[in-house]
Amino acid sequence: MTLHALDSDFVRDQLVPRTTDMNGKRTLPDGAYVLYWMQSTQRVHENWALRAAIRAADKVNKPLVIHQGLDPTYPHASDRHSHHILHAARETSTCAEQAGLPYQFVLRRTRDDDRRVVDRLAEHAFLVVTDRFPTAGVDERTRRFAERVGCRVLAVDSACIVPSGVLQKAEWAARTIRPKLAKLRDLSLEPVEDRAPRVALSTDVRAMVDEARRVDALALAGMSDTEIAQAVSACDIDHRVAPVLDFVPGAAAAAERLRVFIHERLPYYNARRNEAADDFTSHLSPDLHYGHIAAADVVRAALASAAPAEDVQAFVDQVLTWRELSYNWCLHTPNFDQLAALPDWIQRTMRAHDDDPRPEQYTLEELDEARTGDPLWNAAQRQLVRSGVIHNYARMLWGKQIVRWAPTYEDARAWMFHLNDRYALDGRDPNSVGGIMWCLGLWDRSWGNKPIWGGLRPMLTSRAVKKFDVGRYVRKWSDVSSLA
Ligand SMILES: Cc1cc2nc3c(=O)[nH]c(=O)nc-3n(C[C@H](O)[C@H](O)[C@H](O)COP(=O)(O)OP(=O)(O)OC[C@H]3O[C@@H](n4cnc5c(N)ncnc54)[C@H](O)[C@@H]3O)c2cc1C
Numbered sequence: 137m138t139l140h141a142l143d144s145d146f147v148r149d150q151l152v153p154r155t156t157d158m159n160g161k162r163t164l165p166d167g168a169y170v171l172y173w174m175q176s177t178q179r180v181h182e183n184w185a186l187r188a189a190i191r192a193a194d195k196v197n198k199p200l201v202i203h204q205g206l207d208p209t210y211p212h213a214s215d216r217h218s219h220h221i222l223h224a225a226r227e228t229s230t231c232a233e234q235a236g237l238p239y240q241f242v243l244r245r246t247r248d249d250d251r252r253v254v255d256r257l258a259e260h261a262f263l264v265v266t267d268r269f270p271t272a273g274v275d276e277r278t279r280r281f282a283e284r285v286g287c288r289v290l291a292v293d294s295a296c297i298v299p300s301g302v303l304q305k306a307e308w309a310a311r312t313i314r315p316k317l318a319k320l321r322d323l324s325l326e327p328v329e330d331r332a333p334r335v336a337l338s339t340d341v342r343a344m345v346d347e348a349r350r351v352d353a354l355a356l357a358g359m360s361d362t363e364i365a366q367a368v369s370a371c372d373i374d375h376r377v378a379p380v381l382d383f384v385p386g387a388a389a390a391a392e393r394l395r396v397f398i399h400e401r402l403p404y405y406n407a408r409r410n411e412a413a414d415d416f417t418s419h420l421s422p423d424l425h426y427g428h429i430a431a432a433d434v435v436r437a438a439l440a441s442a443a444p445a446e447d448v449q450a451f452v453d454q455v456l457t458w459r460e461l462s463y464n465w466c467l468h469t470p471n472f473d474q475l476a477a478l479p480d481w482i483q484r485t486m487r488a489h490d491d492d493p494r495p496e497q498y499t500l501e502e503l504d505e506a507r508t509g510d511p512l513w514n515a516a517q518r519q520l521v522r523s524g525v526i527h528n529y530a531r532m533l534w535g536k537q538i539v540r541w542a543p544t545y546e547d548a549r550a551w552m553f554h555l556n557d558r559y560a561l562d563g564r565d566p567n568s569v570g571g572i573m574w575c576l577g578l579w580d581r582s583w584g585n586k587p588i589w590g591g592l593r594p595m596l597t598s599r600a601v602k603k604f605d606v607g608r609y610v611r612k613w614s615d616v617s618s619l620a
Contacts, residue, residue, distance in 0.1 A: 156301070158279060159283060161289070178225065211272060211273050221426070229241060275291070485577075520555065533596075
């Protein structure tokens with residue numbers, strides 16, 4: 137589909153360019169229900185995959201079943217992520233019940249626990265609909281599942297504002313994707329119709345679901361915080377990465393974060409967002425990553441606000457252009473998180489400079505423990521470990537210093553992913569890939585030919601004083617005890 141050929145079809149049904157057939161198999165007419173396997177879009181509001189599942193169920197007069205699960209095997213599985221997911225799922229289960237949507241959550245605590253729950257649920261399904269998400273192992277898991285099961289599996293993109301299927305190859309840079317997304321923005325902001333399926337889950341079908349599940353679903357709605365903490369501690373995951381208790385997970389908290397940002401900080405966003413010691417950004421990246429809020433909701437709120445146009449424009453550019461550039465890269469680039477995926481000029485410059493002496497070097501362990509000789513870098517690492525995010529400007533500096541300090545570019549790549557994805561609440565996201573690969577030259581031009589950097593854009597923490605109040609940022613994140 138070409139962009140200028142986009143017509144009323146697009147307006148009529150955004151589901152077409154949002155939907156990928158994952159296995160080319162048939163729907164099973166005898167299937168008892170349509171299964172929505174909720175993976176990365178962990179919400180019932182403004183969810184295109186859920187809408188697709190409800191529409192399909194209504195069309196064939198079958199009920200809907202929503203299944204969400206959590207395994208101990210997801211990438212960088214830790215208390216931090218599991219706590220976040222379970223707390224939000226408790227809210228999802230309540231919202232689903234209020235909306236008349238049959239929802240269940242299954243927690244697989246250890247690797248020995250049953251791992252075929254969703255496969256068995258699929259055996260009784262007419263169709264499975266799930267989320268399209270290129271990172272955090274989601275698309276890979278879906279592909280393997282789609283091969284194994286007998287019925288059709290559709291993956292629907294609810295992550296992007298402009299349906300990702302509209303752009304069919306990887307874009308070169310923000311400047312190439314920006315006008316394409318801008319052209320489709322307003323059409324794409326059409327709200328998803330939230331409604332319950334027409335056919336309710338009968339007692340018989342409910343019994344069939346319970347039987348297929350074999351294990352108990354978690355009674356999330358009635359669980360206290362302590363019970364959730366106990367469930368997390370019983371999981372076979374990394375218990376060294378603690379939950380971020382002052383970042384409240386879930387759709388309601390995300391909506392409140394958005395409301396406060398729009399009223400209090402958006403009016404200063406353009407001029408002050410790079411001030412890393414202050415809070416002028418939205419802090420919505422974990423919510424967007426887990427799908428606790430829809431990017432379309434965020435952009436609609438910004439556009440409807442009374443904030444100055446330059447602030448709205450700068451913010452919308454981040455949420456739309458930069459975020460969807462990352463998604464587009466991951467969707468259309470084989471091995472998107474590997475050095476080999478980077479453009480030729482970067483391959484050449486890396487070959488020429490990989491063996492350059494690195495006079496300042498640190499080990500991964502020293503980086504992890506924020507034990508470098510650079511107070512600004514250490515502060516950024518502490519912010520990551522403690523709060524689960526890094527301010528964007530500090531994050532660029534954080535990544536660029538790893539490029540300078542790691543023994544090779546490949547080490548730099550692997551270490552950035554390891555540290556980012558281990559600690560970041562917004563980690564394992566297409567934006568993690570975009571941000572880290574940007575530090576390695578992606579979407580950038582050649583900046584000359586310097587030792588170690590080659591043609592990569594050099595960024596030094598020593599020059600950051602010109603950009604923001606480094607002293608205040610370092611003091612803010614100087615609490616070493618937070619690393620314990
Ligand atoms: C090395 C490195 C690693 C990164 N890792 C991640 C990551 O794991 N997860 C993540 O979501 N972002 C990542 N980013 C991008 C960026 O740092 C964060 O999206 C941003 O800091 C989140 O803060 P915020 O929500 O307050 O942003 P705001 O400024 O309020 O922006 C709103 C939203 O726009 C999007 N956005 C903002 N800046 C960028 C950007 N530069 N690129 C892409 N999208 C953007 C995000 O979805 C963000 O939540 C990384 C950047 C770098 C340089």
